[in-house]
Amino acid sequence: MATRSTLVIKVTAGADAPERCSQAFTVASVAAASGTRVSLWLTGESAWFALPGRAAEFELPHAAPLPDLMEAVLASGGGITLCTQCAARRGIEEKDVAEGVRIAGAQVFVSEIMPEGVQALVY
Template sequence: MERSLVVKVTAGADAPERCAQAFTVAATAVAAGAEVSLWLTGEASWFALPGRAEQFELPHAAPLDGLLAAVLAEGRVTLCTQCAARREITGDDVLPGVRIAGAAAFVEESLMDGAQALVY
C-alpha cells in the first residue's frame, strides 16, 4: 500500500519558519515519491496567488516558490474554501493547478487508508 501525505499549512509570513517547514516537508515528500496533498489555509492562503510565494523570504530556507512549484508539478495543492472567501480570492485568481475545496475534502483525504496528515 502506498502512503499519502496531507500537509495543511496555516501560517504565512506571520510565522515564516513554520510556513517554510510545511512547504519543505511537502516538497521533500514529493521528491521521495509520495502522493502529496498540500492545503493552504489561514495566512498561507495568499501563496495560492501568482507572485506571492516569490515574495516570501526566510534566511537559510529553500525558496518557497520552488517548493510550491514542485508540489504543483507532482502533487495537489488546495486552497481552503472559507479561507479564500475571507480573503476574497476566487478560482480565477489562483495559480494554475490550485483547486479550492473545503473541510469535507480535507477530511476525506486525511482519512484515506495509508494517509498521514500533518498540520503546521
C-alpha cells in the first residue's frame, strides 16, 4: 500500500503581510481538499491565528476566511501546529490554543519534512 504524500506548509506571515498569509492558508486548504495530507505550521506573526477567534479577525478582499481554510485542513485529517518558540514569545500556552491546534518545536518539524515524498513550502 502506497503512503500518501504530505505537504508541509510553514506560514510566517500574519496580518503584517496579508497576501502571503492568505496564500499559505489557501494552498493548504486546496491541497487538503485534493486528498493531500497537509501539515500547516503557524510561526512568526501567524502564531496569533492559533488562538480561538483570531483567524476570524483576519480580512483580505477576495480571499476565503481563514477559519474556513483552517477547518478544511483539520477536516481532511491534516494538522495545524503552532511553533513552540513562537508561542512562548507571545505568551501562548497549550491551554490557550483553538481546538485542533497543537504546539510543537523544530524537532517535530524536521521529522515531518525529512521522510521521502514530503514537500515543504514556506510563506
